[in-house]
Amino acid sequence: MTLDQATIAALAARLEEAEHKRAPLTKITDEYPHLDWDDAYAIQEAIRASKIKAGVRIAGLKCGLTSQAKMKQMNVTEPVFGFLCDYGAYPDGGEVPFDKFIAPRIEAEVAFVTHTELSGPGCHIAQVLAATEFVMPAVEILDSRYRDFKFDLISVVADNTSAAGFVTGGRARCIEELDLPTLGLVVEKNGRIVELAAAAAVLGHPATSVAMLANNLARRGQVIPAGSFIMTGGITAAIGIERGDAISVRFQDLGSVSLRFV
Numbered sequence: 417m418t419l420d421q422a423t424i425a426a427l428a429a430r431l432e433e434a435e436h437k438r439a440p441l442t443k444i445t446d447e448y449p450h451l452d453w454d455d456a457y458a459i460q461e462a463i464r465a466s467k468i469k470a471g472v473r474i475a476g477l478k479c480g481l482t483s484q485a486k487m488k489q490m491n492v493t494e495p496v497f498g499f500l501c502d503y504g505a506y507p508d509g510g511e512v513p514f515d516k517f518i519a520p521r522i523e524a525e526v527a528f529v530t531h532t533e534l535s536g537p538g539c540h541i542a543q544v545l546a547a548t549e550f551v552m553p554a555v556e557i558l559d560s561r562y563r564d565f566k567f568d569l570i571s572v573v574a575d576n577t578s579a580a581g582f583v584t585g586g587r588a589r590c591i592e593e594l595d596l597p598t599l600g601l602v603v604e605k606n607g608r609i610v611e612l613a614a615a616a617a618v619l620g621h622p623a624t625s626v627a628m629l630a631n632n633l634a635r636r637g638q639v640i641p642a643g644s645f646i647m648t649g650g651i652t653a654a655i656g657i658e659r660g661d662a663i664s665v666r667f668q669d670l671g672s673v674s675l676r677f678v
């Protein structure tokens with residue numbers, strides 16, 4: 417940890433203001449080049465505390481940069497973890513106001529819902545499978561508070577891993593009914609196929625992502641509470657969005673999720 421509490425609070429406020437005003441910043445490590453992971457998660461926690469104080473409810477947790485496709489796209493090498501807010505939830509098949517975002521992108525993910533608390537260190541895939549109530553198909557809406565999505569790992573963690581919204585729907589399934597790693601998906605934008613992949617792209621099995629989240633939270637004295645909704649990370653590269661774009665993702669065995677930016 418390199419920052420004092422006042423600087424953490426100031427950087428959190430700067431990122432929240434960028435979100436509210438849709439006025440992007442340059443990455444915070446330009447100004448504070450020695451920031452470490454603890455600083456980054458402390459800034460993210462300060463944003464979370466400020467949102468809760470303002471009446472926002474935390475709708476779930478997220479893992480990001482968990483596939484090679486995403487790591488390559490963003491030029492980084494390690495997963496990151498963040499949270500989802502109630503105001504970012506949009507209905508399946510519904511409309512999403514484009515003006516709420518700076519420069520939105522979408523990505524297809526598998527989401528987990530748990531019935532048992534998961535805690536690290538040492539959390540592994542078997543414990544995640546045992547704690548999973550069901551899985552659901554989901555689309556995450558990303559929006560960086562950094563201009564043109566130009567960030568490094570420390571800056572993106574501080575910015576709550578670009579979290580901006582999500583849509584879930586399709587069909588919830590028990591995990592034992594599926595072969596999750598070979599589960600395929602097709603992403604369509606305006607009726608054209610733009611990405612296709614299998615869920616094994618996420619760390620071999622998306623449940624691994626949930627275990628990593630539990631282990632990451634443990635370092636901060638936290639757990640994944642029972643009943644959590646967890647997005648496990650983009651399976652394909654993220655897709656840039658313009659006003660009017662319609663997105664539909666077809667997931668093998670899990671139905672489809674769609675949304676339209678208006």
Ligand code: OOG
Pocket residue numbers: 478479480481482483486490523556558560565572577578579648649650654
């Ligand atoms: C960071 C967030 C990554 C994912 O699923 O990989 C993420 C970003 O790419 O802006 O949510």
Ligand code: MG
Pocket residue numbers: 478479480481523525556647649650
């Ligand atoms: Mg994501």
